[in-house]
Each structure stands twice: as structure tokens, then as C-alpha cells.
Amino acid sequence: MPTDRFASAGAFAEGLTRPGGEGGRPPSVAVLPFLNLSAEPENEFFADGITEDVIAQLSKIRYLKVISRTSVMHFKRREQSLREIGAALEVAALLEGSVRRAGNRVRIVAQLIDAETDRNIWAETYDRELSDIFAIQTDVALQIAAALQAELSPDEGRRIRQEPTEDVQAYQLYLQGRHCLIRWTEEGVHKGIEHLEQAVARDPDYALAYATIGHAYTEMGIGVAGGLPPEEAFRRAKTAVTRALELDPGLAEAHAWLASLKFVCDYDWTGAELEFKRAIELNPNSGETYGAYGLMLSALERYDEAIDVQQRAHELDPLGQRLDIATTLLRAGRYDDALRSATRVTEVDPHFAMGHATLGWAYLLNGMQEEGLAALERAVSLSPGNTIYLAQLGQALALAGRTAEARESLRQLEELSRQRYVSPYHMAYVHTGLGEHDRAMDWLERAYDERAGGVFGIKGSFLLTTLRSHPRFEALLRKMNLA
Secondary structure, eight states, rough: GGGGGGHHHHHHHHHHHSSSOOSOOEEEEEOOOEEEOOOSGGGHHHHHHHHHHHHHHHTOOTTTTEOOOHHHGGGTTTOOOHHHHHHHHHEEEEEEEEEEETTTTEEEEEEEEETTTTOOEEEEEEEEGGGHHHHHHHHHHHHHHHHHHHOHHHHHHHHHOOOSSSSHHHHHHHHHHHHHHHHHHHHHHHHHHHHHHHHHHHTTTTTHHHHHHHHHHHHHTTSSSSSSSSHHHHHHOOOOOOOHHHHHOOOOHHHHHHHHHHHHOOOOHHHHHHHHHHHHOOOOTTHHHHHHHHHHHTTTTHHHHHHHHHHHHHHTTTTTSSSSSHHHHHHHTTTHHHHHHHHHHHHHHHTOHHHHHHHHHHHHHOOOOOHHHHHHHHHHHHHHOOOHHHHHHHHHHHHTHHHHHHHHHHHHHHHHHTTSSHHHHHHHHHHHEEEEEEHHHHHHHHHHHOOTTTTTGGGGTTTTTGGGGGHHHHHHHHHTOOO
């Protein structure tokens, strides 16, 4: 197996981009969001779903670079020329398409275009029954692979032809559920899970729907969207992902989310790495999987490997996977490089709260206190009520000697905790900044007990540096299999 052949995670990631004996980079394509030409605007979710599923099919082909959904969705309004989009995504070809749905009929038009010359490489119109939707997606993927001369193994061909469900209504519920998850708001996650549960109720063998339920609960447990204590969210995630793998052991998405659960919740680092490698073998084009794998490598302080893997994530998802490299550089003590990386992120998206928070710490760790505090304040203003930015600002204020303001941040966090779940990990930030190390450890130990989001990254955290010599911190690392 490929997992046995590579000396490091970085070598593994690089090996998957170059099939045996090939010296050049694989052909590259981005699937632009399919236009919804249906009379009903609510069919937007259906057009987006077709886009995502064609991406998912193409992503199974190792000898093809396919841009992830997060990045292509930035071009939904077609405000740039095809040449500009191709250059921004660093691909040679673009797939454009439209979807018109009326009752049980669907008309899909697709055309593959050379991004540099605007030359039409391939085009097809499909006018079929809705029940033929998977056959259409399969044909589009196979035609693109042939047009781009992408080598296709027998196993890849088999998996591309495999239909996720025989129930079209279940598929539509799945698309609606996935559409609700896109922005990862609390309301969206709950609605998304509701639709997905309806999908598996109609088709109890729908492995991909179970995997997506697992994804939703995992994100909820990590703290992306609230509503459940982490322990409960992770328990539900494990149940769903386990069921997905029982139904389809070759489902890349299920392996990826099982990997995340193993390191975020179980601190089973070896098991997680095996699952990540299996997921990437099955889907070599998932920027999201590479991003999560890089996060785990960074948590293990394997920084060079983490950066290699995160760079691969960025290549596949340049507008989605854009910040992890800067955070890893901070953890590795490469503060100048981190500052340059975080600055680029905020220049591209000035409204990205997490980008400003990371930039803030890059400034602070470079000795630029005023700029650092301003960037953290910007993060708080861009995402009001988000406790991680409020806590990090409180910690920075404490480190700057502005103790009264730091304690006000702590008071706000305590007030919010009486209304909804607030991660103990975030509370630990402020106490660390205030030099209250025993109190900080109380919160960190509680975060461990609750599997609260972020605690998996404590070993090399630049926010917890002053706690590293604390006996209780060292004991906690041992409990997490990090010592």
C-alpha cells in the first residue's frame, strides 16, 4: 500500500500528485458552479449539488488536479473572465454548465473550455429523466477525464460509476441538507442534519448521507457551530461515520471524518494518520482532507510535514484552505514568515475574522503590540459573539498589561457561558495571559474532559507557552498521548 512506501506525510502527499513514472504535473480542471436555469429559484440547491457531485466524481481520479468546491464557489457570479478564473485557480481547463429542471425532467448542458484560449474542448447536452442524474454525472466525469487525457485506473472507474443511492427523493433531501451546511451557522447545521436524517430514513443504505451527518456533528463538536456539548456531538458523529463505513468501506469522506474524530476526540494519532492516508488514496483531490491532516500534523509538532500537506491543500482549494499555513508557521516559531502569510490572507479577504486573529498573533509575536491588538479587535468586531476571538483578545490585553480590560473580556465570556456553551479552552486563554496558571490548568483539564474544540492542539500552542513547564500540563500531555 502507498502508506507503507513514504517516509513522511509530506512525501506521501507529493507521491499522490505524481503517478508512478510520470515526471510532469497532472492535467488540471475547475468545475465552475452550474447555473440554475429552472423556473423555481429554490432549485439553486440542485444546481449547486450537481456542481459538487461532478467535483466529487472527478476528485477520485489521481492523475487529475481538481479544485475543491470552496474555491470554485467564489466564482458563482462570473464577475471575471474565464482566463482570469483559470489563472486565479491555477488550472488549465474549466467546466461550465447549466441545469434546467422541470418536474421529473432535467436538462444539463456542460462544456469543457481551455482556460487560456477559451477554446471549447468538449461539450454535451443531457436531456433525461431525473432518475438518470447519476448516469449523467458519471458520463460528464468520464468524458472530462478522456478529454484531458487523465489516466483512469479500473478501481477509479468503478468508484466513479458507483451510484450513491437508488432513491432520487433521498438524493434531493441529501442535496438540501448539504446546501444548508455550507455556511456552518447553528441554524444551518440543524436544518442540514434534519434533511440528511430524512434522506437516510428513505434509504437506510445511503452511506454518503451518513458520512455527511458525521461531518456535521464533528464540526459541531469542534465548535464551528454550537448547539450540543462536544461529547454528545462527537458521539453522534462516530455513530454516523461508523454506519457509513459499514455500508461502504471505500467511501473517502467517511475515512476522512473518522480520521478527524480519532485525533480530535480520541487522541489516537496513529489511527488518525492511517485513516487520513486511506481517505487521500481514495480521493487524492480533497483539499479539506489535506487541510485536516495538516492540522493533525501541526498538533504533533511535525511542522515541516504539516506545511507540505497544507500547501497541497492550498493548491487544491486556494480560496478555502488559506490560513493553516500561517498558523503552523506561528507554532513553529517562524514569526516573520507567519506575518507575511497572514497578511496575504487578510489582503485577499479583509472580512475574514480568523485571518485577522492569526495576523494579530503574528504581530504580537513579532513585538508589534499595537498592531496585534488592533487586528484582534478587528476579529472580534467581524464575528461578534464568537468566544475564541474574544478570549484571544482578552489574553493579548492581559499580556499587554491592560489587566482591567482583560478581566472585562473574562466577564463577558462568563456571561455568555450562562446563555450557551462556551469552550473551557477559551476560558484558559485569558487566565494564561493573566498569569493565573493553576486556574488556566483547571479550564484546560475541563476542556480535555469535555473534548472541547481546540484542546487537541495544546502541545505546541503559541498561546500556552507559559504553561509548558507546569506539572499538570505535562500530565495532561501524557493523558492525550502527546508526551
